[in-house]
Amino acid sequence: MQSTQTDAYALIIDAIDQGLYRPGDRLVESELADRFGVSRTPVREALQRLETQSLLTRDGRSLIVATLSHDQMAELYVVRTELEALAARLAAQHAAQEEIAVLAAMVEEDRVLLTDAQALSRANRRFHMQIHLASHNRYLVQQLGMVHRSMALMATTSLAAEGRGETALAEHADIVDAISARDGDRAANALRQHLSTAFEVRLREEARTL
Structure with missing residues (x-):
């Protein structure tokens, strides 16, 4: 599980880095799981980690890619x-x-x-x-x-x-x-x-x- 969680985190970071997800874009757990071919649990844990690191931010109930001022x-x-x-x-x-x-x-x-x-x-x-x-x-x-x-x-x-x-x-x-x-x-x-x-x-x- 730890390896899968790390992989999901790295995959999301890489997608942001490559511009597949840009500041302001909403990240949907189910869509990410489908895109990367992993289960939703490691994706959810990766999203939580990214939010803790301020790379994602809340917009209501949704998580979006943060924008730097x-x-x-x-x-x-x-x-x-x-x-x-x-x-x-x-x-x-x-x-x-x-x-x-x-x-x-x-x-x-x-x-x-x-x-x-x-x-x-x-x-x-x-x-x-x-x-x-x-x-x-x-x-x-x-x-x-x-x-x-x-x-x-x-x-x-x-x-x-x-x-x-x-x-x-x-x-x-x-x-x-x-x-x-x-x-x-x-x-x-x-x-x-x-x-x-x-x-x-x-x-x-x-x-x-x-």
Whole structure:
């Protein structure tokens, strides 16, 4: 049962992350069970867990995917930036050469995705997760996992903005270069600047919809 519950939770998180369910969408227990081919009990338990984590919210008797306010988004970026900068610093200290090679390969491989913002967004998440793992700090990885689950509540990706994909990959390359050079300060600063730019792009795109 525990495995099934975990699977249901992961499946729902992944569906939100991929945009199958967007902020404001209602999640129906029976529909989720049918979609994922699991029984309703683990789905119900997963929904309760997601509500506890504030990824879902109540609308009457229904559960809907939560929407981040402007302030919540800003707060999330502050926490994410500091935690990821620490991950980059630790990766510069502790990453194996093979892990650095994987990060460098990701940057090159992701260039073919520049015309597909959603695919590039998924690749971006994998790149950042690889940095988390390369920090070799399980507690930091755990906290960053929580932050990135909340990031799924953002309905759009900053990588969809014109020219942002190319810039983001150049920033990724700078981060990897600093990690490869074992320069923790430069790696942390490069990661911090990368997310600052991403946040600025997101704010600019959001302002156009006001």
